Amino acid sequence: MKKLKHVPLTPSVLSWAIAESGLTIDEIATRMNLDVGTLARWQREERQPTTLTELKRLSQVLKRQLATFFLPEPPTIIHPQVEFRRPPDSDRTRPNAKELRYLREASRLQRALSWIQRELSVEQVDLPKISNSANPDRAADQLRASLKLSVDEQLSWGDPAKALQGWRNALEAYGIHVFLFPMGADSCRGFSLWDDYAPAIAVNTHWKNEARIFTIFHELGHLVTRSNSFCVSPGRQFLINDGDSHERWCEKFASAVLLPWLDVRRVLQQKLGWSDGAVIAELNDLRVVARLFKVSLQAAALRLIESGVATWSLYQSIPEWADNKPKGGRGKGRVRKEIRESEYGQRTTKVFRNALNEELMTRRDVLSYLEVTDSDLYEIQKISTG
Amino acid sequence: MEIWVIDTSSIIHIRELMPIKEQIKVYATLTQLVDSQKLVYPKQVLDELKRYTPKSTKPDRPLEWALFNEKKATRSGPQLATLKTILAHTQVRRIFDPEKVGVGEADPHVLALAYHLSTSGEQVTVLSEERKDRPDKLSMTTACAHLRLICMPIDAFLAVQSIWP
Numbered sequence A: 001m002k003k004l005k006h007v008p009l010t011p012s013v014l015s016w017a018i019a020e021s022g023l024t025i026d027e028i029a030t031r032m033n034l035d036v037g038t039l040a041r042w043q044r045e046e047r048q049p050t051t052l053t054e055l056k057r058l059s060q061v062l063k064r065q066l067a068t069f070f071l072p073e074p075p076t077i078i079h080p081q082v083e084f085r086r087p088p089d090s091d092r093t094r095p096n097a098k099e100l101r102y103l104r105e106a107s108r109l110q111r112a113l114s115w116i117q118r119e120l121s122v123e124q125v126d127l128p129k130i131s132n133s134a135n136p137d138r139a140a141d142q143l144r145a146s147l148k149l150s151v152d153e154q155l156s157w158g159d160p161a162k163a164l165q166g167w168r169n170a171l172e173a174y175g176i177h178v179f180l181f182p183m184g185a186d187s188c189r190g191f192s193l194w195d196d197y198a199p200a201i202a203v204n205t206h207w208k209n210e211a212r213i214f215t216i217f218h219e220l221g222h223l224v225t226r227s228n229s230f231c232v233s234p235g236r237q238f239l240i241n242d243g244d245s246h247e248r249w250c251e252k253f254a255s256a257v258l259l260p261w262l263d264v265r266r267v268l269q270q271k272l273g274w275s276d277g278a279v280i281a282e283l284n285d286l287r288v289v290a291r292l293f294k295v296s297l298q299a300a301a302l303r304l305i306e307s308g309v310a311t312w313s314l315y316q317s318i319p320e321w322a323d324n325k326p327k328g329g330r331g332k333g334r335v336r337k338e339i340r341e342s343e344y345g346q347r348t349t350k351v352f353r354n355a356l357n358e359e360l361m362t363r364r365d366v367l368s369y370l371e372v373t374d375s376d377l378y379e380i381q382k383i384s385t386g
Numbered sequence B: 001m002e003i004w005v006i007d008t009s010s011i012i013h014i015r016e017l018m019p020i021k022e023q024i025k026v027y028a029t030l031t032q033l034v035d036s037q038k039l040v041y042p043k044q045v046l047d048e049l050k051r052y053t054p055k056s057t058k059p060d061r062p063l064e065w066a067l068f069n070e071k072k073a074t075r076s077g078p079q080l081a082t083l084k085t086i087l088a089h090t091q092v093r094r095i096f097d098p099e100k101v102g103v104g105e106a107d108p109h110v111l112a113l114a115y116h117l118s119t120s121g122e123q124v125t126v127l128s129e130e131r132k133d134r135p136d137k138l139s140m141t142t143a144c145a146h147l148r149l150i151c152m153p154i155d156a157f158l159a160v161q162s163i164w165p
Helices: A011-021 A025-032 A036-043 A052-061 A066-070 A097-119 A136-147 A151-156 A160-174 A209-224 A234-239 A245-258 A261-272 A283-293 A297-306 A312-316 A336-344 A346-357 A363-370 A374-385 B008-017 B020-035 B043-051 B061-068 B080-087 B107-119 B140-146 B154-160
Strands: A083-085 A177-181 A190-193 A200-204 A229-231 B002-006 B123-127 B150-152
Touching: A011 A025, A011 A036, A011 A066, A011 A097, A025 A036, A025 A052, A052 A066, A066 B080, A097 A177, A097 A190, A097 A200, A097 A346, A136 A160, A136 A209, A136 A245, A151 A160, A151 A283, A160 A177, A160 A209, A160 A346, A177 A336, A177 A346, A190 A209, A200 A209, A209 A229, A209 A245, A209 A297, A229 A245, A245 A297, A261 A283, A261 A297, A283 A297, A297 A312, A336 A346, A336 A374, A346 A363, A346 A374, A363 A374, A363 B008, B002 B107, B008 B020, B008 B043, B008 B061, B008 B154, B020 B061, B043 B061, B043 B107, B080 B107, B107 B123, B107 B140, B123 B154, B140 B150, B150 B154
Parallel strands: A083 A229, A177 A200, B002 B123, B123 B150
Antiparallel strands: A190 A200, A190 A229
């Protein structure tokens, strides 16, 4: 281990990076295999790291570039205003470390994407701005018409994975970036970040595809109402009287986009022999609707309840594990390019490719944003010219 | 002595400039410059190049070159005190984006090494392809200007040195 005479990191920057990480001092010390006292002495400038390895570890744990710790003061960063939305019975009051890390990543990407689009004179994304006092069904109809994706096409998708890709493609074609991040079971379902040139939705991949689809459209509800949000289990808001009305609106909007009532009605009649006035009370019937439209049981239940053909007892009968991914193999290993394209989406790689082709960014710049290998980037460029 | 500090962007850019046959000759000439202590880079350049090469495959030519020359080219070691000095400059500190998650960028370390050599009396030129400032990041060219360091792209350097074409 290389010993250094002096590692002159800035204590105030260290304290700032610790606070921004969302981790406690204990968690950081454990991850660094260091005692809490040493870390506290670094913060008070009574001691400083003595090896580059210690410094690198600090930089890895706090997810900051090494140079950050040598700034004379904490950087002034204008963070996007993102409301932390949770059910009233949740004990969470702020985003956790993983959520903060992915918010930083999404927000940094968004700033770059937005800048590229403006430099290339690309027009703003024409996503309607809708008040959350508007009728969610009407707002959903308006949005669905703009997406130019028919219900027949939706029903033709072979499985939920294809449906997720289909929806993602439609939103990306509209100008909306859809990021898929592995935020884990303890994190929010998703978050939204408005920007005139690069609006973005981030979805937690912890849950199965049908649940991710619903999260995408829930977050789209936040984008159309221009209300950047972190959303923790939004569905449960419905079951609690004093729940967040904005979250309820986004849930209604999402289920209405995914399940246009006239088409749901047709399916109920054709597949379940349903007639006007009858109530859908069986979980198996709900499964038929959910499977056909490739949506979660929650999404289907909300739609039926909102349309007056089911009651909350149907929603409450949905098992807690309904959104969990099926157990099984972890799939084949993916190369970094595949991981990045899956996380950032094709629109993001396309915009960076344009920046490279138009010499707005160097090859190194693009590599740094996409975190792919140089040969991956050649592949990405080939796709654009091939 | 005249010393060039080369950035990751320039090492990578050589591949864009010329056919493979010529690249081999150019990299060999750059090795001679490293041997004569005229061409250097910080360790972080190597780290960045490693990140941009798949672990499972043989190093590509830029990484192969940087690995081969690591010992001599990075002999100055980390310039952390100088890094702190240059980041005290309100404009220069924008050379990197503190919000970046993932592998660190070499730019601030390239700049620190160049400034360290310059203040030690060497005649330093930074080689970098970064010329366009962005809202969240200053280009290497502009950062060098703030520190009164010369910065030039690799093709100009190769031409001036009669290396290529």
